Amino acid sequence: MKRILALLCSIAMVGFIFNPSYVDAATVNPKTLLEKKFPRERVTVSKSVDLNGDNKKEHLLITDSGNFYLINSKGVIVLIDTNYYSDEEPTIHILNISTKEKHVAVTLDYLPSNTELLVYKYQNGTLKKKLSVMGDVGINISKTGEIMQLWKSHYPEGGWEIAVAHYKWNSKKDKYVGSGELPR
Structure with missing residues (x-):
């Protein structure tokens, strides 16, 4: 009887230790974590940083x-945005703004x-949108996080030329500041 009781206690303790609600978020596969909480979602693009x-x-x-999700370091799943559709697979870029700050950029082609x-x-466990631009011709991102938007500046009589707008992070203003030929 004592052996059976000890065996049952051992099984219960193993079950308690390996219960998914008690597993550290850092050790769980993020795709698995998201798809377990939202069974209809299938992850197509992922990045950990x-x-x-x-x-x-x-x-x-x-x-x-x-849908675009963030799973923060505490394992909390946050829906950031929806309608991330494009003709090509979306791309997630990490912008190194400074030694202490990184931003997340997503390009949709x-x-x-x-x-x-x-x-x-990244602020308070979630992501806050700081810039949204469309490049008719393209978007270039430098390693330092500077963004170049190439867009079509149309002539009144027809036709167009490439215009270039530059965006750089201004930490004092907490936003991206544009220069060059900004779209109207």
């Missing part, structure tokens, strides 16, 4: 239904040449 310098990774996920760029800053 430490956004706030706490040596714990945050997980960025885009699903086939066009639409054929034949349009690119939409959405840039987010």
Whole structure:
């Protein structure tokens, strides 16, 4: 009888230790975590990165239904945005703004040449949108996080030329500041 009781206690303790609600978020596969909570979602794009310098990774996920999720380092799943559809697979970029700050940029490509760029800053366990631009001709992102938007400036009589707008993060203003030929 004592052996059976000891065996049952051992099984109960193992079950308690390995219960998913008690597993550290850093050890769980982010795709599995999201798909377990939202069974109809299928992750198509994912990236893991430490956004706030706490040596714990945050997980960025885009699903086939066009939803953009963040799983913060505490394992909390946050829906950031919807309608992330494009002709090509969306791309997640990490912008190194400074040694202590990184931003998340997502590019959505639409054929034949349009690119939409959405840039987010990590704040209080979620992502806040800081910039949204469309490049009719394209978008270029430098390693330092400077953004170049190439767009079509149309002539009144017809035709167009390439115009270039530059965006750089201004930490004092907490926003991206544009220069050059900004779209009207």
